[in-house]
Amino acid sequence: MERKVVVYGGGLIGSGWAAAFLLGGIDVTVYDISGGCLENTRARMRVLLERVSRMAPEAVPAEQVETYLRRVHYTCDAEEAVTGAAFIQENGPERLQVKQGMIETIERYNSSAVIATSTSGQRVTEIAANAKHPERILAGHPFNPVHLMPLVELCGGEKTSGEAVEKAYRLYSEIGKMPIVLKKECKGFVGNRLQAALNREVQDLVARGVCSVEDADRAVTYGLGMRLGLIGPHMVFELAGGEGGIAACLTKFEVSKELLADLAAWDVRPKEYYQMAVEGARAELAARPREMGDTHGGLEEFRDAGLLTLLKYHGLLKKWEGD
Ligand SMILES: NC(=O)c1ccc[n+]([C@@H]2O[C@H](COP(=O)([O-])OP(=O)(O)OC[C@H]3O[C@@H](n4cnc5c(N)ncnc54)[C@H](O)[C@@H]3O)[C@@H](O)[C@H]2O)c1
Numbered sequence: 001m002e003r004k005v006v007v008y009g010g011g012l013i014g015s016g017w018a019a020a021f022l023l024g025g026i027d028v029t030v031y032d033i034s035g036g037c038l039e040n041t042r043a044r045m046r047v048l049l050e051r052v053s054r055m056a057p058e059a060v061p062a063e064q065v066e067t068y069l070r071r072v073h074y075t076c077d078a079e080e081a082v083t084g085a086a087f088i089q090e091n092g093p094e095r096l097q098v099k100q101g102m103i104e105t106i107e108r109y110n111s112s113a114v115i116a117t118s119t120s121g122q123r124v125t126e127i128a129a130n131a132k133h134p135e136r137i138l139a140g141h142p143f144n145p146v147h148l149m150p151l152v153e154l155c156g157g158e159k160t161s162g163e164a165v166e167k168a169y170r171l172y173s174e175i176g177k178m179p180i181v182l183k184k185e186c187k188g189f190v191g192n193r194l195q196a197a198l199n200r201e202v203q204d205l206v207a208r209g210v211c212s213v214e215d216a217d218r219a220v221t222y223g224l225g226m227r228l229g230l231i232g233p234h235m236v237f238e239l240a241g242g243e244g245g246i247a248a249c250l251t252k253f254e255v256s257k258e259l260l261a262d263l264a265a266w267d268v269r270p271k272e273y274y275q276m277a278v279e280g281a282r283a284e285l286a287a288r289p290r291e292m293g294d295t296h297g298g299l300e301e302f303r304d305a306g307l308l309t310l311l312k313y314h315g316l317l318k319k320w321e322g323d
Pocket of ligand 1: 008009010011012013014031032033034037090091092093094098101102118119120121141142143144
């Protein structure tokens with residue numbers, strides 16, 4: 001019998017997960033507490049798949065879009081959704097009590113599925129605090145847009161079993177994701193910590209008047225970002241050290257204490273940044289060439305086309321193999 005995979009909560013991230021499972025060759029059941037939200041999920045799924053089909057027909061041929069969309073089952077009935085499920089991806093609101101409530105509902109009808117939460121900020125130990133089977137609960141933290149971003153961060157709580165982590169790892173790998181496993185619970189996992197560190201410095205540079213919003217974005221997109229979409233920071237060091245590799249690099253380039261002391265260390269964003277960011281981002285967007293996205297929707301299209309190209313470059317785009 002086929003494994004039943006459930007996307008529990010069909011908002012922005014839930015829709016992305018549903019598309020990710022479909023693109024990975026796995027049918028899904030999407031549950032949401034609200035029928036209105038499920039209608040939005042349905043509409044979002046069509047937009048996502050039609051866009052992938054237009055930009056990468058080798059993954060979803062145009063004539064297959066309807067077939068893909070028919071592989072999603074939508075329901076507002078929690079019992080029907082989770083009964084018999086082998087894997088449940090939880091994507092409800094980011095509030096501890098709501099997450100605990102969802103676990104309680106799931107456990108009423110299912111005692112064996114692995115439950116992966118998409119939480120970006122809650123500790124799994126707390127989400128699973130009242131669970132009857134905390135050993136099967138872990139974080140499977142994705143990145144938006146979930147169907148195109150390969151990274152999923154797996155993190156267990158105090159009672160999560162190795163078996164649950166392994167099952168999630170296998171399933172995510174099967175649909176073409178690039179999972180990493182955290183060895184201990186850590187606020188923000190890895191990805192959001194890196195993002196927070198970069199964003200604090202970017203926002204500080206703008207607030208201090210060192211560079212404009214647009215130039216800060218340029219520095220990331222055409223500088224660090226170009227390389228980092230291809231190889232990680234350790235591999236960047238490996239190449240920066242020449243023939244001596246990372247060992248030479250670490251010996252040659254000591255971190256400058258003066259520079260570190262000058263980096264942003266605030267825990268409340270500078271007030272003046274808000275206006276600068278809103279006006280700067282508006283001007284930056286309007287100044288972009290139309291073909292690179294000068295509207296919110298256009299920018300999303302430009303981003304997705306680029307992500308699909310990168311996925312192909314990394315050999316991570318699953319080709320459609322027919323049914
Ligand atoms: N937005 C992001 O960029 C992002 C990235 C990674 C992880 N996450 C995490 O993913 C989760 C979902 O975020 P989102 O941005 O999709 O939120 P969202 O508000 O778009 O979606 C939440 C969905 O949960 C549904 N819901 C509410 N109560 C529910 C319940 N009791 N049972 C089932 N469904 C319920 C809502 O109807 C809604 O459709 C959060 O935990 C968030 O931290 C978000």
